[in-house]
Amino acid sequence: MTLRIDFTDQATSLHHDAILKPLREFNGGVIGSPGAASVAWTLRDPNLDEIVGGLYARLGGGWMFVELLVVPERMRGQGCGRELMARAEALARRKGCGGIWLDTFSFQAPDFYRKLGFEVFGEIADFPPGHTRYFLQKRLA
Template identity: 60%
Template structure:
């Protein structure tokens, strides 16, 4: 086998990796879980209908992972971030998830998530240099 560097992954390379990994994981977990799926909560400008931010997440193995969340700076402080997280938690509960996890940088919003009931379970220091990456989880009831 040859190992080939792709500075931008080819769609067929990503598909081969993802499909192979999903099939392997399904065999290991004996098909007890539905296939992983992605969800999004978009923030749309009501006047233009354009997306300006929102949240993307992945549901797998009884947990939701919040991949990305962004609220434009001019809209911050209005409760939209908390509403996005609250709605994501509702989606996770509806999907039968027992918890939600995410990561954030020290220059972003670790305190915001802690106020919403998330608990830190790990950090990666000096990533990026001079900052810390925080990993947080919240158990859903």
């Protein structure tokens, strides 16, 4: 069988989904259905009733991946981030996850996550240049 390789520098979600589909099928054949689900807790501005931040995570493979955590600058230092992470951890425990993992940059919140019990398991120096990207995990008992 001969395959053709096409390139685009304007990739869309259609490209992403088409490439992801056979990967998920292969992985499912090896590890079975991971029971993947996406979850979110949102922070809303009560005056505008719009989402201004929150936490978005995916559950699968027995772990929770916190993909996004954003607390608006005006709300930082009031415990919103801790509350969102506590809710995510509680759900991960209820769902039987072995742990939670996430990534952050040196200019974002690595110390915040360390205070919550997360440990660095990997890092990429100078990504982006002058900064570090950290990968953290917290194993759940």
